[in-house]
Amino acid sequence: MLESLASGEAVLSDEEKDLGIALVDLGGGTTDLAIFSSKTIKHTFVLALGGHNLTNDIAIGLRAPFAEAEKIKKKYGTCISMNISSEETIDVPGMGGRKSRQLPRQVLGEILEPRMEEIFALIKREIYRAEMEHVIVSGIVVTGGSALLDGVLEIAEMIFNLPARLGTPFGIKGLVDVVNNPMYATGVGLVLFGAKNQSQKNFRIRDKNIFNRVVDRMKKWFNDVL
Amino acid sequence: MQGQDKLLVGLDVGTTKICAVVGEVSGGEINIIGVGTHPSIGLHKGVVVNIDSTVESIKKAVEEAELMAGCEISSVYAGIAGGHITGFNSHGIVAIKGSEVTRHDVDRVLEAARAVAIPMDREVIHVLPQEYIVDEQSGITNPVGMAGVGWKQKFIL
Numbered sequence: 001m002l003e004s005l006a007s008g009e010a011v012l013s014d015e016e017k018d019l020g021i022a023l024v025d026l027g028g029g030t031t032d033l034a035i036f037s038s039k040t041i042k043h044t045f046v047l048a049l050g051g052h053n054l055t056n057d058i059a060i061g062l063r064a065p066f067a068e069a070e071k072i073k074k075k076y077g078t079c080i081s082m083n084i085s086s087e088e089t090i091d092v093p094g095m096g097g098r099k100s101r102q103l104p105r106q107v108l109g110e111i112l113e114p115r116m117e118e119i120f121a122l123i124k125r126e127i128y129r130a131e132m133e134h135v136i137v138s139g140i141v142v143t144g145g146s147a148l149l150d151g152v153l154e155i156a157e158m159i160f161n162l163p164a165r166l167g168t169p170f171g172i173k174g175l176v177d178v179v180n181n182p183m184y185a186t187g188v189g190l191v192l193f194g195a196k197n198q199s200q201k202n203f204r205i206r207d208k209n210i211f212n213r214v215v216d217r218m219k220k221w222f223n224d225v226l
Numbered sequence: 227m228q229g230q231d232k233l234l235v236g237l238d239v240g241t242t243k244i245c246a247v248v249g250e251v252s253g254g255e256i257n258i259i260g261v262g263t264h265p266s267i268g269l270h271k272g273v274v275v276n277i278d279s280t281v282e283s284i285k286k287a288v289e290e291a292e293l294m295a296g297c298e299i300s301s302v303y304a305g306i307a308g309g310h311i312t313g314f315n316s317h318g319i320v321a322i323k324g325s326e327v328t329r330h331d332v333d334r335v336l337e338a339a340r341a342v343a344i345p346m347d348r349e350v351i352h353v354l355p356q357e358y359i360v361d362e363q364s365g366i367t368n369p370v371g372m373a374g375v376g377w378k379q380k381f382i383l
Contacts, residue, residue, distance in 0.1 A: 003238065003305035029241025029271040048271045052241060145242065172249070174257035179247065184261065186305050187247035190236025191258070194303040195251050220330060 004034035004044055006189030009196075011143050011167030011182075012036060021138040023167065024123055024156070025185070026146035028052050033123050037135045045126045049119050051146035054112055061111040062103065068093045072108070079116045079151035081109025109151075116152060120159040136162065143167030143182040233259075235291070237284070237302040241269045244283050246291035246302065260295025262287045332358075 007025050008017070020037035029052050033045040054077070059069035076090050088105040127133055139162040142152055147166055156164040168180050169188035179188050234256075236247045248260035264287035268279035288299050318339030322331055335358075 006236070006238075006303075006305050027240050028243065028266070029269065050241065050271075052271075145240075172256045172258050174250070174259050175261060176258065178261050179258050183243070183263075184238075184245060184247060186238040186240075187236045187245045187261070188249075188258065190238065190303040190305055191234045191247050191249035192236075192256060194234040194236065195249065195256055223330075 002044065003186050004032040004046075005041060006193055007032075007143055007167070007185040008034050008036060008041070008189065009192045010169040010171075010185050010189035011141060013170075014039070016138045016141070019138045020135040022123075022127060022132075022136040022140050022160075024120075024140060024142050024144075026050060026119070026142060026144035026152070028145060031119055031123065031144075033126060035127070035130070035132050035135060042135060043130045043132055045123070045130070047119065047122055047126070049115075049122070051144075051149075053119075054115055054146065054149070057111050057115050058108065062092050062107070063095060064092050065095050073112075073149070076105055076108055077112060077149045078105070078109050079112045079149055079155050081106045081113060083151065084109055112149070113151075113155070116149075116155045117159060120156055124159055139163035139165070141165055141167040143185040145183040147182045233295075233297055235288075235299050235302040237288070237304045239269070239280070239284065239305065240266055241271060242266055244287040246287045246299070248291050248295040248297065248299070260291045260293075260297070262290030262292070262294060264290065 004023060004025055008023050012021060012023060017036040017039050021035070023032075023034045023036065025032040025034070027050045029048070029050050031047040031050050033043070033047070034041055035043040051073075055066065055070045055073050058064065058073055058077075059066050062069065062072070064072065072090060072092070078084060084105050086104060086106060089102045090105050090108065091100055092103050093100045127136065140156050140160050142156055142164055143166070146152070153164045153166060166182060167185055168182055169185050171192070172179065172188060178184075232251045234249045234251060236249070238245045238247075242265065243263050244266045245261065245263040247258060250257045250259050264283050266280070266283050268274060268276035268283065274280050288302075292299050318335040318337070320331060320335045320338055
């Protein structure tokens, strides 16, 4: 089961899939693109850039340990430095026993913004390469763990010049509070896909008993030969 | 799954985390009853680089979901991703026997579209019907019961 297909199952509405939409799944290691139109998938693409690269950029840019960079990204991460006041500071732990430093939070925006722009620009290039730019009239849906980063949607809107929204799983019950998060889009989508396929299977099996099915199969063989 | 065939498990193996979602199907509705996540070790850019640590991570995520949902997980729907997956369009063309399109004709056209030359190291994961064309009439999504002589179908593989 292709992951972008599963995510689409969970976060896109039928109207969006009918009219044409691009789903961008910002994962840890990869960014997946899926274009839906007329209720079917039209194009898929996997870009080997993702949240991992953002963390890496922070680690290098701030000279911080990798694990700390990940924490900083989740807690303070922002892709738009303009929105942050210049007085806001973050605490960056030093590496190898060095003292921690205070840095303005704007620096984070300056690090993350170009990387995020790069990811979306590469996705945009792929959309144009596949000649799908006129198909995605409903806009962009951004999902996956990195979609939670502050300012991602603004950058997506800026690059694609289309409305963007955050994709969270819907159409489910139960532990909705837990899974109502773009991180779980693929997991929930796989369950939804499974449910759909299972009901199809059940329908076919209950249709006829085994003997009739065997006879039918043999009839088909004869028909094929004739 | 202890005889409860209404339970479904989705397993998302990502580069940073692995998450297992347990869903219960009841009367057309899906209840999420368990979620398990664990940081993923052994994957790089969506591709497994260390299979042993990946297996360990998956086991832990599944265990967590099992505890939460109070069930035993024996099979999952797993996702596949990575730079090595590609999609391409294919056509399947068959002649219709009789005057009406039947379920069997749909199966045959799917089979025809599947029969494309792909390299030895690749395999077909999905055949996703995009549209059915019956007698030049395009944009049909469910052709069963329609009349026509020859038809073809567009696919993405």
